Amino acid sequence: MISLYDYIKKDWSVAGNVSSKLIIFDLDDTIINTTAEINIVKNNEVIKTISNSEFNTYELKPGESFDFSQFDDPKILFKERFTRYWNTLKREYNRGTHISIITARNDASMIREFFLRNGIDIKQELVFAVSSPDFMYQGTIAQKKAKVIKLLSRLGYNTMIFFDDNEQNLKAAKKLENKNLKIHTIKV
């Protein structure tokens, strides 16, 4: 069986160009000011709702679980407003810089569609939704994002810029740096 790595390495270009430089963006509270909220559920009832930024530090109490259904609703996503980093993304896109989205959401095709509707065509293979149930890696969000970044480095990207609002995600990525791989992390 052919590995995912071999599969994508076969034809690794974006709009016909190869590159050793890649810019990676998180989505929620990095490119968009996320209004989708997370429900806290206990005994099958929503007991409270928290914002995406509150989620970064929320600790579940006994019997509680998260419900992310608002993040799966395209009607909410397609109406979200952009942060100022949207301009960074657009500028780099127009220069032909390779761009990747690595998000804790679970539907990569919905995210690609969101960017397409806004005039940005990101290669589907460079959109990673790490909470997808069939995602190739296990672990925390930060660990999964770091594993994706490691895969991307094996594809030939040796200079990366990574924008994320979550400190853990940035720290995990920064640890991958070595003499052949530079990762410039930017806290949004």
Ligand SMILES: [Mg+2]
């Ligand atoms: Mg985020």
